[in-house]
Amino acid sequence: MKRFPMMLQLALILFCVMAVPTAILTWYSGAQILRNSKHAIAESSLAGLNASRNLNENALNIMSQYTIRLAGTHFFDRIRPYKTFAELNLNFDNVSSALAVHQDLLNLNKIGDGVYSSFFYLSDSDYVVSTDKGITRLDGYESIDWMQEALAERSGISGVWYPRKLDSGVHVVSYVLPLNRLSTTTRGTIVVNLRESQIENHLRSSETREQAYLLMESNGTIISHNDKSLLLKNGSEEPFIREIMDNGSSEGYAFRELENERLLYTWSRSKQFGWINVNIYSVNELMTKTHTLQRNIILLTAVIIFAGTVLTVFLATWLSKPARELVRTLRRHGNLGIEGKNEIAYLDAAFRRMQEEEDVLHNLLNVREQDARSLAVHNLLRGISLPQVAQIFPNPYFLVAIVSIDRYRKYVSNNNPETRSYHRYLLISNCDSLFTEGLHARCVYQGDGCFVIVINYGQAEYASEGAGIYAVLSEIRDKAAELLDHSVTIGVSSPTESSDTISDRVVEAMEVIKHRMIEGSGGITYWKEKDGGDKYIYPANSERRILNFLDKGDFDSIIKELDIIGGEIRSAEYISYDNILFIYHQLAGVTIKHLRENNVSTARIFAGRGNIYAALASIDTLDELEEYLREFYGEIVQYLVRTPDGANNYGERIITYINEHYRDEIVFEEMAKEIGISYSYMRKIVYERTGMSLIDYLNQLRIEKAKQLLVDSKLTIAQIAIEVGYYNVQSFNRFFRKFEGMPPSSYKAAKSRTM
Structure with missing residues (x-):
């Protein structure tokens, strides 16, 4: 495969992905169509057979019902x-009576289609009244001995259907009905001969595709069959018919x-x-449409x-084009010594060669990074102690100093990313160079305007309580202010004798940085253990007084x-940064809540100020926090001064607004x-001022204007x-009637009469 072109491989893959599932799906769907179609067609054919059977039975029942109805009359008593x-x-009256019976039989023949003949035989007489030979002697008519055999299986008072062949050679199914002794005293039998061909018409009315059909009695005698030579023969001798008869x-x-x-x-x-209807179909003929559909599906699949x-060829060519161009470029610009392979194998070998070279370069870079100062410091900050740490920091004691840029958001807004990156480079370089030979220090940038300096010093510096370190940090602070054109605050952690705890000292130094909230920015602060008994303070009395002064507008x-x-x-022995933020956040929140409770629109007061709580959290020093709160309350007082009349002023504005916009x-x-108030407060003001709701006041104003116009x-x-x-x-009529007690037309008519 490595010697076949990439385009050919890709085309083969795409073809297999597309063609194989399509072929499998076509085969499976075709098999399912055939299987389901056979059973669906069989069910449909069975339903057609039942329809034909019901049609035939209904026709026979109609014929038998009319025959029974005729037998229940007294026509034969004549x-x-x-x-x-x-x-x-003997006389004309007797003949007339016989002719009347003959006419009734003729009428009976007309009731149903396919009736060949009918006759009436009076018991113990020597003649029959028939529709085919008229009134004739019994010895001149066909034998009626078969009636005893037909009536042998009769049960009840209804007649029986009996298949037979007439002397004329016509196959019929005869309905044999003896007269009922309960309805008449006449003894005799009515016989209606229905052509077998008519039953065939009934049985084949719903199905036109059967190869053969047969109707047989429960004992197997064939009543009707498409092969007339089999009529009245034993149907169980036909193929598979015995199996059907034995089936329950x-x-x-x-x-x-x-x-x-x-x-x-x-x-x-x-x-x-008790008859058995059987239809026989050729499956090939029934499945003609299904096979055609299957062939069409196969043809469509082939297309x-x-x-x-x-x-696939087009996609393979298009998809492989970049790889082929890349291979040509690689072969043109460098000889990798790879011959007789396709593009994929060539690229694989080329990338392996490149990976090997990259691994060599990467190993070299790792060796250099392990010797670099920043890597060692970053590992220490993450709590990872490498063997090189002892070489870089040979002294027993460590300190961590955090150099944080004050008002970092402002610094970022004043300097673009390239400038800030250059500032970081300068500050880190100067930090490393300012420490004396007795001090080992490394500086890295931690992010968010913070630089971490890991300071390693010996016993002499420890004994002097870090006087030399403080001098260097002071110089770093001044140098940073010069380089960044921005002040910095330095927080220093407690000393430690283990490099494994450097990460904990970073946390301490970051906590110290927060003390610039009280100490102010631009200083150098050392870590002090907090007294666990310090209380969390909050000036609740001042909060209440500020709200009272706010209601009076007393800004001073x-x-x-x-x-x-x-x-x-400032006078607290110790107060945390979180406690300070909580105090000022709470003051701002309580003030905003108080304004909203008094229906003052805070959205109008602080439009454009942004998120007040996020702004408080971004402030570095207490002085800045106090300045922010002064501006905060100043804006509120100025707004309240501009709207001195409160609800009365709002009431005038509401009434004026409705008067101007009532249309x-x-x-x-x-x-x-x-207007700058809540909807509920506006409703309250209108009700107190007018004694009615907003809707009623508006509609009353409209009706008053309408009265003038009328x-x-x-x-x-x-x-x-x-x-x-x-x-x-x-709507106009409804509200006019509500306020004036009459429709507008009546009001106009009344005013016209008075004028």
């Missing part, structure tokens, strides 16, 4: 006295193979007659695979109270925002409704 043909022909199910289907042809047998048993092959008293809070913080569709929530103008009521702010007459 010839009851005449037992012989001679008596029947009322209906079903089965696939069988006969003489290399696959056949579908469907059968259904009649509960009423898809062909189109996919073309697309607020400033004095802020100074008192600042004095308490418009007023959204009261938006109106409250525009009297003074020639506008129509619809025009007046639009003029005063109603966009349909129905």
Whole structure:
């Protein structure tokens, strides 16, 4: 495979990914279609067979019902006295009675299609009345001995259907019905001969594709068959018919193979007659459409695979183009000694060669990084002690100093990233060079404007309590202010004798940096252990006084109270950075809450100030915090001074607004925002001022304007409704009737009469 071109490999992969699943899917779907189609067609054929059976049974039932209805009448009583043909022909009245019976039988023949003939035989007589030979002697008519055999299986008072062949050679199914003794005293039998061909029409009305059909009695006698030579023969001798007869199910289907042809047998048993209906189909003919669909699917799959092959070649060429161009470039610019391989193998070998060279370079860089000062310091800050640490820091004692840029957000806004990167380089270089030979120090940048200096010193410096270290840190502070054009604060941790605890000392130095909140920026502060008994302070009394002064608009008293809070913080023996932020956050939050409770729009006061709490958290010193709070309360007092009348002033503004905009569709929530108060407060002011709700006041104002227009103008009521702010007459009429007790038209008419 390594010698085949990459494009060919890629094309083969894409082809397999596309063609193999498509072929499998086509095969599986085709098999499922065939399997499901066979059973679906079998179910459909069985349903057709049942429909045909029901049609045939309904036709037979109709014929039998009319025959029974005729037998229940007294039509046959007319010839009851005449037992012989001679008596029947004795006079005209006797013949007329026989002819009336003959006419009834003719009418019976017309009831259903396919009736060949019918006749009536009076018991113990020597003649029959028939529709095919008229009134004739019994010895001149076909034998009726078969009726005893037919009636042998009769149960109840209904008749029986009996298949037979007439002397004329016509196959019929005869309905044999003896007269009921309960309905008439006449003894005789009515026989209706229905053509077998009519039953065939019924059975084949719903199915046109069967290869063969048969209708047989429960004993196997064939009543109807497409092969007329098999009529009245034993159907169990036909292939697979015995199997159907022995099957106890009322209906079903089965696939069988006969003489290399696959056949579908469907059968259904009649509960009423006990007959068995069987249809035989050629599966190949039934599956013609399914096979055509399967062939179409295979053809479509072949087209898809062909189109996919073309697309695969195109994609393979397009996707492999960058790799082929890269290989050509590599071969043109350097000889890697790789021949007789395709692009993938060539690139693999080339990248392996490059990886080996990179590994060599990487190992060299790792050796140099391990000797670099910054790597050692970073490892120490992460709590990782490398063997090189003892060489870089040979002395027993360590200190960690954090150099933090004051007001770092302001510094970032004043300097672009390139300038800040250059400042970091200068500061780190100067820090390393300022320490004397007895002190081993390394400086790295930690992020967010903080530089970490790990200082390693000996016993002499430890004995002098770090006087030399303080001098160097002071020089670093001054140098940083010169380089950055910005002040810095330095926090120094407690000493340690183990390099493993350097990371803990970094935490201490960072905590010390927070003390510039009280100490101020630009200083050098050392770590001191906190007394665990210090209390968490909060000036609750000052908070209440500030809110009272705020309600009076006494800004000077607020400033004095802020100074008192600042004095308490500065005079505390120890107060944490978190405690200070909590005090000022709480003051700001309580003030905003107080303003909102008094329905003062804080959004208008502090628009453009941004997130107050985030601004407080970004401030470095207590002085800056106090200055921020002074501006904070100053803006509030100025805003309250501009709106001195409170609710009265709001009331005037609300009434004025409604008077100016009553024609418009007023959204009261938006109106409250525009005025600068809450919607609930606005509703309260209007109710106290007018004694009614906002909606009622607006509608009353509109109705008053409408009354003037009804009297003074020639506008129509619809025009007046639009003029005063109603966009349909129905609303205008409803509110006018509410406030005036009458519709606008009545009011206008009343005013016209008085004038």
